[in-house]
Amino acid sequence: MKKYFFYGVIIISIILFCTGFINRENSNVYTNDLEGTLSYGIDEIPKDLEKVTNLSKRHEDIVCAVSRGLVSKSEDNKIVPSLASEIIKDSEGIQYEFKLRDDIFWSDGSKITPNDIVDFFKELIKQEDEENIQALLNVYGTKEFKAGKIIFETGVAIKGTENSVIIRLNSKNDNFLSELTKPQYRLRKYLVMWANIKKNYSALIYSGDYKIDYVSKDNMTLKRNEKSSINIISNINILNDDSAETSMAAYEVKQRDIVINPPQSELNKLAEQQRLITLPEMKATYLVINNKENSIPIQGRREIYNNISKAVESYQNLNSNEFDVAEGSFFREDKKDLTKLQARKVISNKEGEWNKPQILTLLCEDNNENRILSRSIQQWFKDNTNITIKYSLVKEEFKDEELKKRYDMLLINSEANVFDKSNLYFEFKEYLTENQNKILEKQIINKTNYDYSSLEESLFDNYNILPLVFYNENIAISNKISQFKLDGNGNIDFSTLK
CATH class of the missing domain: 3.10.105.10 (Dipeptide-binding Protein; Domain 3)
Structure with missing residues (x-):
């Protein structure tokens, strides 16, 4: 009996020892059973979030979750303040003053300032492809700055004051505010580091309701920003699924809470179960x-x-x-x-x-x-x-x-x-x-x-x-979710998830 007991202890010790070497990437793939966590699949975990040129709509969702802009667009296409508390436009429709809220913070707890936004726009104009920043290229001096002909601080009409950002256009643009709601204009610090998000995610600070807490080739986890002023889901788990069929199969066994555009053959059934949102x-x-x-x-x-x-x-x-x-x-x-x-x-x-x-x-x-x-x-x-x-x-x-x-x-x-x-x-x-x-x-x-x-x-x-x-x-949702909305640009509005 002692011999069997001895061998049993040895076997258990070996199992526990080997368990310690399990790859962290695999152990983090499914956290769906955690309280306050939702999961959904996309066809590829993004490696580069610096420019929107090559981002899918679902990759843009990540930028939107971890970043906020001066303004945003509601699901009914209304322009609403976000980092800004008030927008003042002059009588000619050329100059805009964005007064900032007092309760906006980076994920490290530091306050978001007007200079942070000005610095971001400066970097965005330099780094982003022209077709994606047409709103800013209509700002006085930006084309010359992007071409290397002038200095930003003295030649571009984007200025910060004590509590606001002032932008002056070359000419009236009725779509200016609507353009500013797009993902590329959401405030990000050290923009060039977003080109290798897997390497740099832990060194970045984020202006949105979430921060990136973990990245692998199969999984990205978003964690609620402790400074977020709204009550939202604690964690969003984004997983690498090669197709809608794969996501749907995981949904059926309760390993996905959201499936974007489920297979056509599933739509009628999901609608009957009242688990389908059509937008x-x-x-x-x-x-x-x-x-x-x-x-x-x-x-x-x-x-x-x-x-x-x-x-x-x-x-x-x-x-x-x-x-x-x-x-x-x-x-x-x-x-x-x-x-x-x-x-x-x-x-x-x-x-x-x-x-x-x-x-x-x-x-x-x-x-x-x-x-x-x-x-x-x-x-x-x-x-x-x-x-x-x-x-x-x-x-x-x-x-x-x-x-x-x-x-x-x-x-x-x-x-x-x-x-x-x-x-x-x-x-x-x-x-x-x-x-x-x-x-x-x-x-x-x-x-x-x-x-x-x-x-x-x-x-x-x-x-x-x-x-x-x-x-x-079409979006399939699990019974964990009672409300789900897209914003006016077609991106998931994680702040509305309930």
């Missing part, structure tokens, strides 16, 4: 009907659009959470104009004769959204018409202008931001007629007029570029 996105898909040497007459283009609209509506009736049908509106928000939409619907249903082809060809980029639309359109035409739809899904080849000209139709994925309509129409520029391009150019010259109704009516009159669907963001 409107700015993503949209538009139909371009090529008119190669008038090969498809106006009546043909009208009927093609009418039938394709019926096809996507038929799919949406069975899968209501994926997207909303456009119903003739170029922007989701414009669907409220029922008079205009009804008039367009009547015109689209106008019957007439044309020489119908046996085959119509469709080209689009290879992504999940386009696969679903293409299959649905093809099947609907097979069931309801004598026309066969042949579609091609391509990757980089979609940029080939000559290839696109060889197809009857194209599906174009784009951002449909009603507050920046010009961006959408610029994307369409290569597909516009000569007259439509003149309308667009005239619109751009007249910068104060953002009414694109004349261009939209021309697009409908010609039936060359037409709206199809507006996509939704």
Whole structure:
């Protein structure tokens, strides 16, 4: 008996000794059972958070969680103060004064000062790619500073006072505050160190409600900033999942609390369980009907659009959470104009004769959204018409202008931001007629007029570029979560999690 007892003690000692060598990376992958911890998966744990150029929306979420900006955008697109307590704009709309709150702190407990924000903007202008800082490049002196022609302190109109930051623009910009709500403008210290976040995360201090507490190739943990002024979840565990299917499988065994855009096959079930949140996105898909040497007459283009609209509506009736049908509106928000939409619907249903082809060809980029639309359109035409739809899904080849000209139709994925309509129409520029391009150019010259109704009516009159669907963001949540919101830029607002 003593011999067995001796051997038992030896075995237990060996097990305990070996346990001490377990890799910390693996031991931190799942902390879902901890009180006040939520977890969700993304396709890759980011290595570089310095520039937003190569960040996905979910990587931007991390920047938003650990950083705050002067202003933010609520889910209903309202500009609200964040680090600022008050925003004073001069009568010309050129100078902005941001008065700072008294209760804003870095994660190390030190107070956030106006000079901290000025220093950050200085570094951001130097380091970030130009396309991501257009709001700041409209500030007096910033372009010259970025080009190395002047000194920031004496030549750039971004100044700190005792309790505020003052910014003066070159010219009036109605979108300035909206731009400042984007992730790249959120206050970060020692910006260059964010280029290697795994190496430097513990040396950084953070201005947001969370700080990065741990990073590995498989896991990033965000911990509540002790100086945060709101009551929020203590820990956010972000895990490396290679697909939505992987995240969903972990969700089913209670190892994920949030799944972003779960597989289409799961949406109806999640909705029935009341575990699905569906939120409107700015993503949209538009139909371009090529008119190669008038090969498809106006009546043909009208009927093609009418039938394709019926096809996507038929799919949406069975899968209501994926997207909303456009119903003739170029922007989701414009669907409220029922008079205009009804008039367009009547015109689209106008019957007439044309020489119908046996085959119509469709080209689009290879992504999940386009696969679903293409299959649905093809099947609907097979069931309801004598026309066969042949579609091609391509990757980089979609940029080939000559290839696109060889197809009857194209599906174009784009951002449909009603507050920046010009961006959408610029994307369409290569597909516009000569007259439509003149309308667009005239619109751009007249910068104060953002009414694109004349261009939209021309697009409908010609039936060359037409709206199809507006996509939704679908998020599966566990029973730990009772409230979940995205901000006006489509990023997760962790401060609202309950």
